[in-house]
Amino acid sequence: MSKFKKKKEGELPAVSTASLPDIVFMLLFFFMTVTVMKDTDLMVKNELPLADQTQKLDKKDMVIYIYAGKPSPRYQSTYGSQPRIQLNDKFASVSDVKDYILAERAKKRQEIQDKLTTALKVDEDTNMGLISDIKQQLRDVNALKINYTTRQGNAVQGNK
Numbered sequence: 001m002s003k004f005k006k007k008k009e010g011e012l013p014a015v016s017t018a019s020l021p022d023i024v025f026m027l028l029f030f031f032m033t034v035t036v037m038k039d040t041d042l043m044v045k046n047e048l049p050l051a052d053q054t055q056k057l058d059k060k061d062m063v064i065y066i067y068a069g070k071p072s073p074r075y076q077s078t079y080g081s082q083p084r085i086q087l088n089d090k091f092a093s094v095s096d097v098k099d100y101i102l103a104e105r106a107k108k109r110q111e112i113q114d115k116l117t118t119a120l121k122v123d124e125d126t127n128m129g130l131i132s133d134i135k136q137q138l139r140d141v142n143a144l145k146i147n148y149t150t151r152q153g154n155a156v157q158g159n160k
Helices: 018-036 073-079 096-107 108-117 128-140
Strands: 063-069 085-086 090-093 117-124 146-148
Touching: 063 096, 063 128, 090 096, 090 128, 096 128, 117 128
Parallel strands: 063 117, 117 146
Antiparallel strands: 063 085, 085 090
8 A cells, every 4th residue: 555645637736816915905006106196187288488597396285376378279169269277177267366276275284375386387478468467366365476387498599
């Protein structure tokens, strides 16, 4: 009589699924950390002007963005080709800027509400009259810290 039994041919061992939850959670954690959430869809042309002396903003959570420019081609049939203001994901008029700033300020923590910066992302072909109107609305709600968002480059030469 033999001590060892012969294995039956063709029988495969069962696949261990003990490490499967670890792998799934590791992948989930990876995708959660590398995914960037998009804030707004740009509905206006936004070719920023060039500037040779720029400074980067440190804290993005302390910035309120206002976009201005001609509507992008897919919106021109509805809104025309005149420069417009975009607040979040909607076109707005100049008179809506006050309410927008007050609403965005209310969403922020109390200790940073007075330190908020309003960043104007204005297309380089937008006329200064619209920007002046926006700035007047900002003055009315005491949002006096304004940043003009630009691209790094030599402003004298322009685009080539």
